[in-house]
Amino acid sequence: MDTTAYTKPLPVLTKLNAPFWEGTKRGELRLQRCGACGHVWFPPSTHCPRCLSTAHDWMTASGRGTVWSWIVMHQRYFKAFDGDLPYLVAMIALEEGPILMSTLVGISNEEVRCDMPVRVVFEDATADMAVPKFTSV
Amino acid sequence: MDLRDKTAIVGIGATKFDAMYRNLDPGRSPYELAAEAFRKALEDSGLEKRQIDGLICVRVPSYQRMADVLGLPRLRLVNVLEGAGRMAGAALQYAVMAVATGQAETVAVVYGNNGRSAGARYGGAVDPNATTAYDAMYGMTSPGAYVAMMFRRHQHEYGTTEDALAALAINNRKNGALNPDAVFQKPITREEYLAGRYVAEPLRLYDYCLINDGGVAFIVTSADRAKDLRHPPAYVAATYAASELTNFYAVRDCFYGACQDIATRIYPAAGVGPRDIDCAQIYDNFTPTILFSLEGFGFCPRGESGAWVQGGRIERGGELPINTSGGHTSESYMQGFALTIEAVRQVRGEAGPRQVPNCEVVQYICAAPICNSHILHR
Numbered sequence: 001m002d003t004t005a006y007t008k009p010l011p012v013l014t015k016l017n018a019p020f021w022e023g024t025k026r027g028e029l030r031l032q033r034c035g036a037c038g039h040v041w042f043p044p045s046t047h048c049p050r051c052l053s054t055a056h057d058w059m060t061a062s063g064r065g066t067v068w069s070w071i072v073m074h075q076r077y078f079k080a081f082d083g084d085l086p087y088l089v090a091m092i093a094l095e096e097g098p099i100l101m102s103t104l105v106g107i108s109n110e111e112v113r114c115d116m117p118v119r120v121v122f123e124d125a126t127a128d129m130a131v132p133k134f135t136s137v
Numbered sequence: 138m139d140l141r142d143k144t145a146i147v148g149i150g151a152t153k154f155d156a157m158y159r160n161l162d163p164g165r166s167p168y169e170l171a172a173e174a175f176r177k178a179l180e181d182s183g184l185e186k187r188q189i190d191g192l193i194c195v196r197v198p199s200y201q202r203m204a205d206v207l208g209l210p211r212l213r214l215v216n217v218l219e220g221a222g223r224m225a226g227a228a229l230q231y232a233v234m235a236v237a238t239g240q241a242e243t244v245a246v247v248y249g250n251n252g253r254s255a256g257a258r259y260g261g262a263v264d265p266n267a268t269t270a271y272d273a274m275y276g277m278t279s280p281g282a283y284v285a286m287m288f289r290r291h292q293h294e295y296g297t298t299e300d301a302l303a304a305l306a307i308n309n310r311k312n313g314a315l316n317p318d319a320v321f322q323k324p325i326t327r328e329e330y331l332a333g334r335y336v337a338e339p340l341r342l343y344d345y346c347l348i349n350d351g352g353v354a355f356i357v358t359s360a361d362r363a364k365d366l367r368h369p370p371a372y373v374a375a376t377y378a379a380s381e382l383t384n385f386y387a388v389r390d391c392f393y394g395a396c397q398d399i400a401t402r403i404y405p406a407a408g409v410g411p412r413d414i415d416c417a418q419i420y421d422n423f424t425p426t427i428l429f430s431l432e433g434f435g436f437c438p439r440g441e442s443g444a445w446v447q448g449g450r451i452e453r454g455g456e457l458p459i460n461t462s463g464g465h466t467s468e469s470y471m472q473g474f475a476l477t478i479e480a481v482r483q484v485r486g487e488a489g490p491r492q493v494p495n496c497e498v499v500q501y502i503c504a505a506p507i508c509n510s511h512i513l514h515r
Contacts, residue, residue, distance in 0.1 A: 009263045011270035043268040043384060068389070069290040072338040073276055077261035081276040086338070089277045091286055091387065099385070101272040114293035131274060 006125045008080040013128055017044045019058040024130035029120045030058040031096055042098040063120035064137070065094040070104070070112055092118060092134055106135045141406060143237045145363035145370030146229075146513065148182025148245075148356035149478040150174045151318070154469035158320045158349045161254045167197045168206045170352030171249030175207055178354035183367030184243065189356070191235050191244030193228045196220030196472070203247065214241040220250065222422050225473025226501065226509025230376050232357040243358040248474045253349045268384055281345055281423050282337035283386035288425040289339055291391055294440065297428070299339065301443030303330040305424040305459075306343040306466060308451050313463025315453075315491040320349050321467045344424040346465035353474035355481065371481040371513045374407035374498075378509040392426075392504040396433020399510050407498075407512040411436045414512075415496040416458040416483055418476035420503035421465045430502040434510070453493060461491050473503055477511075484515050 013021055023030035033040050034048035035055030047054055070090035073081075081087060088109060092100045104112060105121060118134035125131050152173050171194065179186060186207075191214035194203045200217040204210060214235045218224040225248070232244035260279025264270060272278065291297050307330060313319035325343060333342035363370035379398035381388045404410050411434060419430045428442035436457060437445035451459040462468045462479040469475045480499040482488040501511045 008276070009265065009270060009273040011274065012265040043271050069286040069293070069387070071282055071285045071289060071340075072335065073282060074335040074338060075260070075279070077258075077278050078263070078273065078276055084276065086335070087276055089275050089282070091385070099389075101275055101277050101385075103275045114290060 008125070009078065010125060010129055016046065020044060021129045023058070023060065024122050024132060025128070027122055029061045029063045029132055031061050031094070031098060032056045033059040040096045040098065042100060062095045065092040065100070065118055065134070067091075067104070067112065067114055067116050067118060068093040068099055069114055072109060088112070090134065100132065103133050104135065105133045138237065140233060140237050140376070141374055141408070142360055142372045144233045144357055145360055145372045146355050146481050147358050147363045147366045147368065147370055148178040148184065149354070149481050150177025150179070150181055151353045151471070151475060151478060152351045153318045154320050154349055154351050154475075155318055155322070157351060158253065163254055165251045165254045165350055167249030167251050167352075168203060169249070170251060170350060171197055171203060171247040171354065172206050172352070174249070174352035174354035175245060175247045178245065178356050181367065182356045184356065184358075188243050189245050191215065191232065191241030193218065193231055193244060193246045195224050195228050195246065195248040195474070197247070197249045207247075212241075214244060220472065222420055222472040223503055223505040223507035223509065225420070225477055226376070226378060226503050226511065227507065229355070229357065229373070229477065229511060230378060230509065233373050233376055236357055236359050243356060243362065245354060245356050247352070247354045248471060249352045250471060251350050252470070257348060259348075272385075279337065280386050281340060284423040284425050285337040285340040286387040287391045287429070291425065291428065292339065295443070297440075297443040299331070300327075301428060301446060302340070302344050302424045303327050304446045304451070305421070305427050306330050309421070309460055309464040309467040311452065312461050312491060313467030315489075316462045316468055319463040319468040320347055321463070340423060340425070343466060346422045346470040349470055351469050351471055351475070353471045353478060355478055368487075369485050369515060371484040371515070374409070374512040374514050375403045376509070376511040377403050377406075378507055380507045382506050386506060388506070391429045391432075392508055393429065393433050393439065395508040396430060396502075396504055399508055400434045403510055403512060409498055409512060413498055414457060414500045415498050416461055416493045418461070418480045418499065418501045419459055419464075420473050420476060420505065421460060422470075422505075424466065426504045427459065429504040433504060433508070434500075434502060453491060458493050461488060461493060473501075477501055480511075480513050484513050
């Protein structure tokens with residue numbers, strides 16, 4: 001795979017978020033789950049935001065959710081997205097609770113509705129990271 | 138502690154926004170803008186500079202530099218707040234608390250914004266270590282785009298249309314046309330609103346605040362000291378805050394819960410209700426926040442703000458005039474500060490051609506991740 005071609009911004013790979021990114025390369029959407037109270041959250045952090053425990057594992061989420069809301073970005077903010085303008089951004093309410101920022105693939109803008117059910121797919125970005133996107137179920 | 142009418146805003150000052158918008162200066166600093174506003178606010182109040190013993194600085198980088206610029210080396214309360222719209226309300230609240238508890242006698246709040254000259258952008262910054270990097274990977278950025286997400290959701294849940302936003306954008310421009318200091322003083326039509334380009338669809342150009350340079354200052358002191366000063370005091374009847382802090386600027390309930398939390402406290406504390414408000418100054422970094430504010434504070438039932446703002450209700454002379462100086466899309470993007478001093482002008486009855494007749498009670502509202510609101514009266 002040509003990994004030098006990916007120019008869009010990506011988070012820094014850290015010890016904390018590594019399991020999330022490993023999951024993306026295996027086609028799994030992983031979320032942190034508290035070892036003490038079972039709460040599930042995203043984005044990654046060291047402490048459970050419900051009970052403050054530092055014990056957690058990474059659960060494989062169902063990959064299912066619904067479109068909470070979506071926009072079409074017309075403004076040029078990132079040079080790396082010049083070729084995509086205007087592009088769709090969606091906030092996905094995951095079945096497990098957290099909201100994930102993402103985008104939709106295989107769905108035209110005319111078809112998109114809030115609350116429509118979607119499922120995760122992954123698009124390879126670098127050797128270590130694939131980008132979770134969502135499509136119709 | 139009951140803060141009702143214990144404090145008042147007794148001095149206000151601002152730079153002239155229109156001239157500066159057309160005269161960029163890369164060397165213009167937020168300190169000089171804040172200092173000019175402070176000079177005017179002090180003059181407006183009739184106080185001597187030595188009577189200022191508290192200083193809250195907003196958007197300027199350093200309170201130490203600010204104090205030195207203003208020649209206020211010895212203060213009893215001094216700090217700096219970040220340059221965010223939610224801080225305009227917080228700054229007044231801290232000043233009120235300080236004066237009411239005796240931590241300081243007279244507090245100046247100063248704000249300086251050289252955003253336009255400095256080329257400030259509200260979006261597009263990439264910090265790969267921040268959680269915003271999980272948004273930037275999809276090209277998601279800028280507060281306006283998150284507000285657009287909430288507005289789309291509001292449309293979905295309540296059937297709100299683009300005409301709701303058009304009414305707000307048109308109203309701001311109509312009011313700005315009566316404000317000789319406003320950056321934009323030309324009214325717009327519904328057709329012009331709809332012809333505005335999309336920025337983050339469903340939001341268009343005229344839904345967006347402008348970016349301009351300017352400074353604003355106001356001075357807070359005790360009700361006792363306020364009585365003998367140059368202008369009638371704008372008493373702070375009540376002021377409260379409530380946050381909804383998540384990973385995103387967009388929250389699921391469009392700030393309804395936080396606004397309700399404030400509403401249930403502020404109206405009883407001030408002894409008034411939404412129907413007693415003679416005009417409202419509502420933080421509008423992007424027009425939908427006005428809808429969220431109106432619903433959250435019970436001016437209209439939840440979900441009905443889009444219809445409620447039609448038909449001249451929010452215009453000067455209507456049931457609830459909103460953003461009488463032109464708001465952030467027309468007057469100036471001073472992150473809530475210009476709206477705050479417009480509230481004082483309206484309470485004093487000195488807003489000139491845009492004065493709301495018989496204006497006695499004015500409410501300031503900001504719906505943002507930290508919501509806040511004040512009720513001021515004559």
